[in-house]
Amino acid sequence: MEEKDTIVTLIDEDNGQPVDFDLLLTFSYEGKRYAALQPLTDVEGIADDEIVLLEIVKENGEESYRTIDNEILLDEVFAEFQDLFDEEDEGEE
Numbered sequence: 001m002e003e004k005d006t007i008v009t010l011i012d013e014d015n016g017q018p019v020d021f022d023l024l025l026t027f028s029y030e031g032k033r034y035a036a037l038q039p040l041t042d043v044e045g046i047a048d049d050e051i052v053l054l055e056i057v058k059e060n061g062e063e064s065y066r067t068i069d070n071e072i073l074l075d076e077v078f079a080e081f082q083d084l085f086d087e088e089d090e091g092e093e
Helices: 071-092
Strands: 002-011 018-029 032-039 052-059 062-067
Touching (some): 002 032, 018 071, 032 071
Antiparallel strands (some): 002 018, 032 052, 052 062
């Protein structure tokens, strides 16, 4: 697990507008890397307390983000994120 203090700007596919996210952490799950992001501005379809989980992929030597289309995989990645986030919380107490 890697902690980040980074702002990530992604383009909203629906309207082409940039959206800033706080990169909460990156982590590995079953050989792939994932990012947990929280929007810094209002995004349609995402509640204030929700996070976005994306797969980190390397293309042409650069990292990019890909949505997780498989619902079962998304649930598993979210469970892994929750476990890591809870461990981090317990370590701070």
